[in-house]
Structure formats: C-alpha cells, structure tokens
Amino acid sequence: MQNQRENFAVKKSFFPTFTTQTIQHSKMKILLLGSGELGKEFVIAAQRIGQTIIAVDSYENAPAMQVAHGFEVINMLDGEALDRIVAKHQPDFIVPEIEAIRTERFYDYEKQGITVVPSAKAANFTMNRKAIRDLAAKELGLRTAKYQYATSAEELQKAVQEVGIPCVVKPLMSSSGKGQSTIKTESDIEKAWQYAVAGSRGDVIEVIVEAFVDFHSEITLLTITQNNNPTLFCAPIGHRQERGDYQESWQPALVSEKDLYEAQDMAEKITEALGGAGLFGVEFFLTNEGVYFSELSPRPHDTGMVTLAGTQNFNEFELHLRAILSLPIFEITLEKAGASAVILASEDSANPTFSGIEKVAALPKTDFRIFGKPTSRPYRRMGVVLSHDTLSTPITEVIERAKETAKLITVNS
DSSP states (O other): OHHHHHHHHOSSSSOOOOOOOOOSOSSOEEEEEOOSHHHHHHHHHHHHTTOEEEEEESSTTOGGGGGSSEEEEOOTTOHHHHHHHHHHHOOSEEEEOSSOSOGGGHHHHHHTTOEESSOHHHHHHTTSHHHHHHIIIIISOOOOOOEEEESSHHHHHHHHHHHOSSEEEEESSOSTTTTOEEEOSGGGHHHHHHHHHHHOOSSOOOEEEEEOOOOSEEEEEEEEEETTEEEEEOOOEEEEEETTEEEEEEESOOOOHHHHHHHHHHHHHHHHHHOSSEEEEEEEEEETTEEEEEEEESSOOGGGGGGGGSOBSSOHHHHHHHHHTTOOOOOOOBOOEEEEEEEEOOSOBSSOEEEOHHHHHTSTTEEEEEOOOSOBOTTOEEEEEEEEEOTTSOHHHHHHHHHHHHTTOEEEO
C-alpha cells in the first residue's frame, strides 16, 4: 500500500526538495466570501492554527459565520459593497467559497497587495463554466465533451442540434448542481432552458450544452498547488450524483494507473495555467476511450467532505489552508477507506430540527456533521454522514454503510 500512497500524492516516485519561506505575520486576516458548510470547515481549520476569519454571505447566521471572528452580510455581486468590506477589514487573503461574486474586482485587490486565493485569474476563469471550458479545450487541448453555449431558448435549440441528443444543459454560473438537466428528446429543450435560468446564480443568463459522455465513473481529483513547492494530489474520490448534486462520495475510487496518471497530468496542466496556491477540485469522466476533463473549482470540493472521515493525514480544508499560508505540505497519505452520504431536507422550514442523531452516534466507524443552516427547503443539503474502515475493506461496503446510516437522520420542519 505504500507504493499506492506515493502514486496518489505526487506523480514522481522520489521525495522532492521542499523550500520554506518565512511568514512575516503568524496571524493573518482572511476574508471568506461565501459561508456555507465548506466554508465552515475551512474556518474551523483556520481557527486551529490561530488565523482570523471574517465570513461573508448574503444571509445572516450562515454556517461559517457561526464559527468566524466576525461576519458581513452583503450581495457579493455588488462590486461597491465588496469594495467597502475589503476597505473596512483590510484582509491579508481573500478566499472565495462560491461562484456568485463580482470577481472582476479581484484584480484591483491583488494590486493593493491582497492575496486572492488561489489567484484573481483563477477566480475569474472559474466564476463561470465558459472561461474554464475554453481554457481546457481550446488553449490546453484537454479532452472534453463536445459543447456549445446559448443565451436564449432559441439559441439552445440550435446548440442542441449541433451537439446532439442526449445532452446536458448547465447554467454557466450555478452551485451544487442547481439548474442542470439532461435533454433526452426535443420536447425537453424548453423545460431545460427554464430550469437552467431558475437555477442560475449571478447576473449572467447563459448555459453550456454538453454532449453526453458515455462514462463508467466520475472522479474528483483534489489537486494542491503550492508556492515554490510541488503540486500534490489526493487519492481519487468517486461520487454519485442526482439532480446534478452529489449524494455519496468515497475515497479511494478504483481507478487504473493509466487513467490516474492521465487525470493527474490534466489537473497539473490546468491548475498551473490558472496560477496561485490552494486546493482545486478537478472533476473527470472515466470512459473506455480515456479520461475526459469535466469541471474545476478553485476551492475545497463538496465530494471532498469524505476526507473528514480521516481518510488522509490532512483533510481537504487543512490542505487548502496550508497551501494558502505557504506552509509546506511534504506528502499526502491515504490512511483509511471512507465514504460520505448527504443528509437532505424534504420540506421548507424556518427552524429545522433533526431526529435520529443518537442512532448514528451509537454506530462504530461512523461520524456526522450537521451544518447549522438556519432554514431548509426540499433537497437542501443539511448535513453529512461519514463512514471509515481499513484500506483492505472493500470500498463498496463502506459506501453502503454510509448510505444506510444517512437514512437514520430525518430533517424535521
């Protein structure tokens, strides 16, 4: 298993030479833009090593605000509002957690000496799917699904004809799979457009239409870029989606050495092109023809919550933080097999509560997180169940345990 660990961490099998640089201020101020469950775990990681966090979101009592030093409630697409809070708090770092941000302002903040994570360029390119897909397919020549863009229902009709049926429609700006649908017949086109518009975040109404890729599995490759040190990779994470949103994830995913090397090579190329330091969630389709690049997020990934099960020596939030702060990461080791399964709400509620937590707490090799979201709605992710076991345990057993355990918890309205 030692050789497997080395392959996951870094493509080359030698121990690289690391450089260290002195951090002038041991306590940095971080402005976190977006305060959901991923942001909350990032804040907890930052608190553990003495950093100061100001959490920002569009609503009060967002999960990350509950554990941060301070918070701001603004519309992050309002550039002037962003300018005001940056001027007020004078952060050392700006860390985006979501897409719907006026990221054009980030270039100005970099000029002011603020570090945008992972970089202003990366945040802008990944703000919507258009820039990142064009970078991957046209500039870097990575294998991707055939695709077109559309800004109206009429353009969508033409794009579908060009790409072919079946195909997948996604808003250029969305999160957690919102607005994504599959077109199986021509009668689905208008409905897909309306669904994409309703699920779009931000002020850009445009969709990407992707040819359907006949894949046998999907993986997320958590890729960590460091300042002056090698790019590292976590063990691949498998996941299953419904409605465009992840339901379960597991680590390690069963991937051939050839496919893993190809995915690592693509991930290294695209993260290098974007620049900066931090953790990227790079998604791939695995097919009989090879690996297809799918999407990229320049931040901790929802499927990466499986690392909270202790699958690695550092979870994804700790890795993101250490890379941001230029704390050298010597290696990433796979310690356990693990799986996560989401806890979803089924109804609207202004004061959700939970039943069944004590049943989960009584189980071995099991943990859970309740995110602390102040309201619920159907299919909103309210928590996650985590399961772990030895590396010799079949990963299918760990996944099934997590799925069955998540059913024990009910979100009450």
